[in-house]
Amino acid sequence: MWGNKLWGLGTGTPMLEDVDEGGIRPWHLVKPSEEPEPPRPRRGSLRGGERERAKAIPEIYLTRLLSMKGTLQKFVDDLFQVILSTSRPVPLAVKYFFDLLDEQAQQHGISDQDTIHIWKTNSLPLRFWINIIKNPQFVFDVQTSDNMDAVLLVIAQTFMDACTLADHKLGRVSRLGWIQQEGDGGMGGMGWG
Template sequence: MITPDLESGTKLWHLVKNHDHSDQREGDRGSKMVSEIYLTRLLATKKFVDDLFETIFSTAHRGSALPLAIKYMFDFLDEQADKHSITDPDVRHTWKSNWYYSDISRMPAISDQDMSAYLAEQSRLHANQFNSMSALHEIYSYIVKYKDEILSSLERDEQAKRQRLRSKLEQVIDTMALAS
């Protein structure tokens, strides 16, 4: 990341702020290692998010074209950018993002039943493309590792309380522990 600096014009940063003085302490090295761990997680998360959007918007995955209204709106935003001599691709991208998200926020809320029905249908459609046992093992490993944090978070969340998710998750953990 490059930020302006009044003296030299720019200041270069890489994951952690470069130290202005030359004496490096042991804690600084540890801080950089933590940043590198987070960078790895960030990159992995970015890949999952990219794959999600690829699945949502890709015509190859959907089996059909995007809704015409989305394509029309994106073309309209590009035309407006050209008309106003806006060439920065980040501005164009931001316009599209702000449009895709504002429309979604105005849509009516989706009920839990509708979401469950949708997920069941997607599961049925992609049953042969997904190793559910492997996925369950990965989820269980994650839950065991962060058990206390997850359970306390479920205890604090009102919707999770209404659905008794903490006790249900505790039952799953206990059942899996007995099976191991």
Template sequence: MPSIDCFICVFLKSISVPEKFQPVHTRTSSFQRTLSPQGVHLEGLENYGVKYYHLVKPHDSDPTGDGNRGSKMVSEIYLTRLLATKGTLQQYVDDLFERIFSTAHRGTVLPLAIKYMFDFLDDQALLHNIMDTEVVHTWKSNSLPLRFWVNVIKNPNFVFDIYKSNIVDSCLSVVAQTFMDSCSMSEHRLGINSPSSKLLYAKDIPKYKKWVERYYQDIKMMPAISDQDMTALLTDESRQHADDFNTTAALYELYKYIQQYYEDILSALEEDEFARKNRLTHKLEQVRREMDFEVYC
């Protein structure tokens, strides 16, 4: 994903320090860290041409020196600096959001599972006579952008072998919050007491919201994925990762969930037309009998 790579690189480059200030300990010998951990004295870095780009105010944890001096600066000066920083990083943030919320600028085909899942949510809304578009929009946002992408944006160290300092974590929180606000259909209201991090992207959020709505609509207009195609996809994925996971443990965890809500699940299967057609109730009872037999043996 070039957009995420670019986004991470700009932060890495923006707060990189010379070799003499780099930490001694690294997690891997093949990847040298360029971020300085907390506690490393960075006085005199301006002599090396290092520039800082932060979307939040620096933490005033140091009672002396630059930290104490910085705490006395008026908020208007900080806001000017934050706006300048936002302008520097704007293209990277736009590129990231556009690639996430686009079916045409990804560089790869939209995963079939996303189309299948979104169609399922649309079908559930029709099945339960839910006409409020905000409800379905929220379902889709919670199932993919807010569950997966926010974690990647906020925690790039989950994907890349990098060190995430406190200031970088705060900056990524600003972008992640903007991402979450973009997925919401509620009105984005700000006041005089709103944090400066929220004010930074206030004018951009309406544009991002349109991207989200367009993304969901484009997926809805795509050809439907049949159950056979989805089954084939899942079977192929299972084959490719057959040795990566403990499937027995996963199945047992699912069975414990079924045990807890057995009567409710059984009742729901009996009311569902697809479940009756495929005799899922009978199959579930067979699984329970076999599992109980294994336990007693």
């Protein structure tokens, strides 16, 4: 025992003495705050304690993020290849639906190509594919963790950004900017943008 730290037998997990109860509590990398925080409504994918740890040791999480990026890159590339592939004919239902949108635009005198593009983008990629990407449990018998939800949100956001006509300015405050700036550098940080 050194100071108020103990090392559990056979483990590499630092322990803190619980003076009040006379027991030992495990903690990971960062000592949790002394005062318990009141429960807050859940925001984002990180809980209160996880958010503290994420702020305390960003290098560890950045390393984990980059290794996760390397693991998932092939799967994400394959997903986008399947969704955006032109090697197979467009499904008839999609072709007929897009033809209907073109007819409606013509019938109502809408000649702005951006408007027609937005109609098509909002219907198939944003309403269909984004919903499946963010909620794989709708199609597959899987459960997703908070971490997986965060990864799927980044992939879905990248796909949404790819479907818009606007130029995207990335910075520290943009949703994907921090990942791309902290990653490999510049626009290629996650490789998904």
